[in-house]
Amino acid sequence: MRIAVVAPSSRFEDWQAVRDQVGALAAARHSGLEVHFHPQCGLVDGHFAGTDAQRTDALVEVANDPSFDAIWFARGGYGSNRIAEAALARFGPAARDKAWLGYSDAGFLLAGLYRAGYADVAHGPMPRDVSRKGGEAAVGRALDWLAERSPHALEPGLDRGKRHAAFNLTVLGMLLGTALEPDLADHVLIVEEVSEHLYAIDRAMFHLSASANLRRVAGLRLGRVSDVLSNDPEFGEDAETIVRHWCERAGIPFFGRADIGHDAANKVVPFGRV
Amino acid sequence: MRIAVVAPSSRFEDWQAVRDQVGALAAARHSGLEVHFHPQCGLVDGHFAGTDAQRTDALVEVANDPSFDAIWFARGGYGSNRIAEAALARFGPAARDKAWLGYSDAGFLLAGLYRAGYADVAHGPMPRDVSRKGGEAAVGRALDWLAERSPHALEPGLDRGKRHAAFNLTVLGMLLGTALEPDLADHVLIVEEVSEHLYAIDRAMFHLSASANLRRVAGLRLGRVSDVLSNDPEFGEDAETIVRHWCERAGIPFFGRADIGHDAANKVVPFGRV
Numbered sequence: 001m002r003i004a005v006v007a008p009s010s011r012f013e014d015w016q017a018v019r020d021q022v023g024a025l026a027a028a029r030h031s032g033l034e035v036h037f038h039p040q041c042g043l044v045d046g047h048f049a050g051t052d053a054q055r056t057d058a059l060v061e062v063a064n065d066p067s068f069d070a071i072w073f074a075r076g077g078y079g080s081n082r083i084a085e086a087a088l089a090r091f092g093p094a095a096r097d098k099a100w101l102g103y104s105d106a107g108f109l110l111a112g113l114y115r116a117g118y119a120d121v122a123h124g125p126m127p128r129d130v131s132r133k134g135g136e137a138a139v140g141r142a143l144d145w146l147a148e149r150s151p152h153a154l155e156p157g158l159d160r161g162k163r164h165a166a167f168n169l170t171v172l173g174m175l176l177g178t179a180l181e182p183d184l185a186d187h188v189l190i191v192e193e194v195s196e197h198l199y200a201i202d203r204a205m206f207h208l209s210a211s212a213n214l215r216r217v218a219g220l221r222l223g224r225v226s227d228v229l230s231n232d233p234e235f236g237e238d239a240e241t242i243v244r245h246w247c248e249r250a251g252i253p254f255f256g257r258a259d260i261g262h263d264a265a266n267k268v269v270p271f272g273r274v
Numbered sequence: 275m276r277i278a279v280v281a282p283s284s285r286f287e288d289w290q291a292v293r294d295q296v297g298a299l300a301a302a303r304h305s306g307l308e309v310h311f312h313p314q315c316g317l318v319d320g321h322f323a324g325t326d327a328q329r330t331d332a333l334v335e336v337a338n339d340p341s342f343d344a345i346w347f348a349r350g351g352y353g354s355n356r357i358a359e360a361a362l363a364r365f366g367p368a369a370r371d372k373a374w375l376g377y378s379d380a381g382f383l384l385a386g387l388y389r390a391g392y393a394d395v396a397h398g399p400m401p402r403d404v405s406r407k408g409g410e411a412a413v414g415r416a417l418d419w420l421a422e423r424s425p426h427a428l429e430p431g432l433d434r435g436k437r438h439a440a441f442n443l444t445v446l447g448m449l450l451g452t453a454l455e456p457d458l459a460d461h462v463l464i465v466e467e468v469s470e471h472l473y474a475i476d477r478a479m480f481h482l483s484a485s486a487n488l489r490r491v492a493g494l495r496l497g498r499v500s501d502v503l504s505n506d507p508e509f510g511e512d513a514e515t516i517v518r519h520w521c522e523r524a525g526i527p528f529f530g531r532a533d534i535g536h537d538a539a540n541k542v543v544p545f546g547r548v
Contacts, residue, residue: 011507046510047473078473081480174477177451178484199321199352203448206355210452233285236320 002034003070003146004062005127007041007049008084009105010077014131015041018074021130025139030147038062041074048079056083056090063087063095070146075128076104084112085179099146102126104262107171108180114165114271115182123166123260124153124268134264145268155259155267158274159188162218166190166260166269173204176211185216188255190269192223194262198235201225202242209250219253224261275304277344277420278336279311279401281323282361283379284351288405289315292348295404299413304421312336315348322353330357330364337361337369344420349402350378358386359453373420376400378468378536381445382454388439388545389456397440397534398427398542408538419542429533429541432548433462436492440464440534440543447478450485459490462529464543466497468536472509475499476516483524493527498535
């Protein structure tokens with residue numbers, strides 16, 4: 001099995017160290033598993049891993065290469081929204097046969113792929129998570145899912161009878177109304193957040209819960225909300241209280257917490273039915 | 275003339291000092307001008323100037339009181355989105371005869387009022403701006419507009435033949451798709467921003483420029499983008515380049531810069547025709 005890694009978002013300066021660590025992990029866990037880091041991972045253009053054109057070209061190249069079985073987004077940060085629509089328009093049939101895995105900023109691409117009917121799209125750990133404390137467990141989990149669909153890699157509360165989708169809260173808010181927004185009717189929607197103020201989470205929930213699309217979800221589960229930015233004055237409510245508040249106002253069932261987040265414990269959530 | 279000040283957003287702990295300064299300015303500039311600070315300005319509930327119910331009740335009370343000629347939002351921060359729809363639903367005919375002035379987070383209310391057909395809604399300085407360096411000029415400008423519609427208070431580039439609207443960029447993004455979103459077709463839209471990362475501005479422009487409503491504006495002008503949060507790595511483009519990029523991608527004419535922002539030089543932009 002061959003996995004291609006590309007970096008559609010922020011620049012990825014430690015990519016060679018990550019490549020070596022992830023390669024060693026892959027070799028140790030699954031014989032015959034090859035993880036190919038596209039050299040685009042090493043490009044730099046300001047904030048990004050290469051210009052929009054360079055990131056688009058690399059993504060289109062691996063998507064359309066039938067020798068790859070999966071595309072694994074290298075890291076988050078910011079920027080895949082700038083290229084997602086144009087890249088998707090250039091994907092051929094070989095792209096639909098692949099698995100796609102990532103989270104955080106890569107959610108823009110997961111959304112566009114899922115909207116376009118790609119069957120094997122999932123929210124889960126990325127190569128650069130190997131640099132986190134305990135990150136080898138996260139990357140091992142992603143590799144096990146990519147290589148063998150190992151059940152241990154899955155978010156433990158997934159409901160086999162239901163469709164699911166998972167997103168970073170801010171990313172989901174920013175893709176509403178764009179060409180990337182997927183139909184989430186009857187889905188269990190799982191969201192997580194990192195490095196935001198609580199007032200921004202409240203504001204994002206105001207925005208999301210007003211969406212007719214979001215109001216049709218089966219229910220919402222909240223992953224971890226980590227590294228909350230401090231605010232003066234304190235907001236006065238925690239993230240779960242905020243999310244419950246807006247779900248209740250909008251008539252969206254709140255289905256409790258979920259085991260995803262910007263951390264080494266992040267589990268895999270396949271889009272659609274498990 | 276009587277102006278009522280209420281605080282629909284963040285708590286306003288220095289409200290009595292601001293009230294005294296603004297009262298003195300009003301008395302010095304316009305005889306017979308009374309600025310009434312509703313005692314709700316002094317309430318505190320966590321982040322907010324009182325609970326949602328308290329802020330809503332105060333706003334509804336002054337909106338429906340025919341003895342006030344104008345409602346002036348005390349300050350920004352965060353929180354008017356939580357009460358705007360419910361408050362507007364309780365406004366009676368007296369509310370439509372009033373002028374409404376504010377900016378920043380108060381943009382949620384300006385949007386909802388303008389959407390509901392209120393004729394005298396404007397984006398401009400608020401009482402708490404008096405605490406800024408040089409802020410007496412900003413508040414004097416707002417008072418001159420409220421009392422006499424003084425032309426010197428207006429943003430100098432307004433086009434008398436066109437309709438206008440002005441918003442904080444993030445606030446506008448978060449109200450898209452909500453019950454507060456006004457029709458901006460054929461408007462000159464002016465946006466400004468404060469205390470955001472450049473990548474967040476890029477992401478907000480991605481979101482805004484995908485909106486069918488925004489794609490129908492006559493054109494966009496960019497106010498000041500101040501106190502940009504530093505980022506590692508640097509984004510690599512400045513705010514104007516970012517805004518021009520997304521306008522070009524979406525076919526939205528870019529009409530240049532505008533004299534509004536989170537500062538003492540902030541000018542008044544009446545919604546609709548000047």
